[in-house]
Amino acid sequence: MSVSIIDYGMGNLRSVQKGFEKAGCNATIIRAAHEVEDARALVLPGVGAFRNCLQNLDSQKLITPILKFIESGRPFMGICLGLQILFSESEEFGKTPGLDIIRGTVIRFPSISGEDTPGLKGPNLKIPHMGWNTVHIAKAAPVLDGIADGSFFYFVHSYYVVPQSAEAVATTTAYGVEFVSSVCKDNIFACQFHPEKSQSVGLKLLKNFSEISARETKYF
Numbered sequence: 001m002s003v004s005i006i007d008y009g010m011g012n013l014r015s016v017q018k019g020f021e022k023a024g025c026n027a028t029i030i031r032a033a034h035e036v037e038d039a040r041a042l043v044l045p046g047v048g049a050f051r052n053c054l055q056n057l058d059s060q061k062l063i064t065p066i067l068k069f070i071e072s073g074r075p076f077m078g079i080c081l082g083l084q085i086l087f088s089e090s091e092e093f094g095k096t097p098g099l100d101i102i103r104g105t106v107i108r109f110p111s112i113s114g115e116d117t118p119g120l121k122g123p124n125l126k127i128p129h130m131g132w133n134t135v136h137i138a139k140a141a142p143v144l145d146g147i148a149d150g151s152f153f154y155f156v157h158s159y160y161v162v163p164q165s166a167e168a169v170a171t172t173t174a175y176g177v178e179f180v181s182s183v184c185k186d187n188i189f190a191c192q193f194h195p196e197k198s199q200s201v202g203l204k205l206l207k208n209f210s211e212i213s214a215r216e217t218k219y220f
Helices: 013-022 033-038 050-059 063-071 199-213
Strands: 002-006 026-030 042-044 076-079 087-090 102-108 129-137 151-157 159-163 169-175 177-185 188-191
Touching (some): 002 199, 013 026, 042 063, 050 063, 087 159, 159 177, 169 188
Parallel strands (some): 002 026, 042 076, 076 188
Antiparallel strands (some): 102 159, 129 151, 129 169, 169 177
16 A cells, blocks of 8 residues: 655645554655656645645646646545645635636635624634534545544644535534535545544544555545
């Protein structure tokens, strides 16, 4: 079992690598376009700003190789910012186009509760959403095998994804609003939470991904 983790200057790479290693998977950090092209399974982590992420990937000439990799049908995992950039655009610091692999937008959590914020429940939200929260499974996916509905995962983010279609939604989480905490589409699994920081349940998810990646059959 082997995965390749993309280093583009915006991610807690060592934590992700150690997480996969603890899950029994060989994990290599890569930086070059040809390494993306040669990967068996690809992981795109990330923390920080949406626009900076796209700029860094572009400056390292990694966007086209990533798109071609996903198009090839090989397993792809996005973590946190690596989920968000798969979407059409983000409202962070003004509208910024994303990779548009999954149609939808990335929006900020509402910071004030009240009648002017439809669907918002509970007290004023602390932004960013940071810490442990429950994840509810919206549809079955092999990468979620053995993970119970309502399991706790670790989050750190101020923005969340809003897909145009519910078909891609794998899990949801409540934080003032019910937001999409992971998506599953074709050969893509991407999550807003950090499995590498989520103890045993996170390691189970990473192990599932690596085991699926080792198969010759279709990912999802």
